[in-house]
Amino acid sequence: xxxxxxxxxxxxxxxxxxxxxxxxxxxxxxxxxxxxxxxxxxxxxxxxxxxxxxxxxxxxxxxxxxxxxxxxxxxxxxxxxxxxxxxxxxx
Numbered sequence: 001x002x003x004x005x006x007x008x009x010x011x012x013x014x015x016x017x018x019x020x021x022x023x024x025x026x027x028x029x030x031x032x033x034x035x036x037x038x039x040x041x042x043x044x045x046x047x048x049x050x051x052x053x054x055x056x057x058x059x060x061x062x063x064x065x066x067x068x069x070x071x072x073x074x075x076x077x078x079x080x081x082x083x084x085x086x087x088x089x090x091x
Contacts, residue, residue, distance in 0.1 A: 002027040006048040011056045019063040026060065027068040028053075033075075044075050044083050057091045 003014045003026055014026050032051060033044045046053060053069075060067050071083060 002029060004029045004031065006031045007050045008052045008055055009050070011051075012059050015056070015060050015063050015065045018065045023065065025066040025068050028056075028070060030070045030072065032069065033071065044071060044079050044086070054090050061091070 003011050005011075006028065011026065011028065018024075018026050032046060032048045032053070053067075057067055069087065076083060
């Protein structure tokens, strides 16, 4: 499942659907961290309002549904240490 609404409430609803349907993962699209364009994006951090990623991760674990986070490959190359440590903090 792919969440393009990018809010905590809607992400939880999609997790509920995924759990009921027997799906293993949901996906947050690029809008969670800002512009996908490499030059305009800057540091990767949560830019979407009303989005609590640690809460979404916690809720997904409770429902046995994982979370896949989209990050452009160019951002990963440029900022991977920061991104991976941020993901680790979120669980």
